[in-house]
Amino acid sequence: AQTVTQSQPEMSVQEAETVTLSCTYDTSESDYYLFWYKQPPSRQMILVIRQEAYKQQNATENRFSVNFQKAAKSFSLKISDSQLGDAAMYFCASTTKAAGNKLTFGGGTRVLVKP
Amino acid sequence: EPEVTQTPSHQVTQMGQEVILRCVPISNHLYFYWYRQILGQKVEFLVSFYNNEISEKSEIFDDQFSVERPDGSNFTLKIRSTKLEDSAMYFCASGGDRYNEQFFGPGTRLTVL
Known part of the structure; x- marks a missing residue:
């Protein structure tokens, strides 16, 4: 089974600065894909x-x-x-060949951008 | 640019009622999915659909749930008898390649009273 872990519930960054979000995953498979999705307040997954x-x-x-x-x-x-528009929830996700095509998501990290 | 669409954007229903959530995937995609997200929680896989049949389903996807692709464009999720705990955001996604990215619709917010 796949697991995806995001250890930072929330991160804050000053506008124009850099922020790094952590994600770890666990899989025994060699063929897999990793993704980052952004979810703004509209809750669309991008x-x-x-x-x-x-x-x-x-x-x-x-x-x-x-x-x-x-x-x-x-x-x-x-x-x-x-940028201010980067403020959102960010989800790390993975899929493996053995797991078929389903995405397994981490718990998410909320990014706050301060002007 | 092609996109996945979902209707309705918000559905309010009484416990025990049936609901049908509708999705129009990207037209040349072959793989279709439903996910749900309870408020404040992670996104969870429900079911995947390929070649007119379910290819995989999660433990959440019990007998109360069903999916259908009634014509060449729509992909529906039916919940036969809704429970309070079914209240969530339901996302439809489609993909053109089995291991490539999945494109998500804007979601349907389901509220069960």
């Missing part, structure tokens, strides 16, 4: 970034980047140059 486990290069998407440490089963999200 895909921020994805990482294939077989790729060593860390994924980046504009101001969002990940630090994928496969041996440590760690998948942190870095938000650079934070």
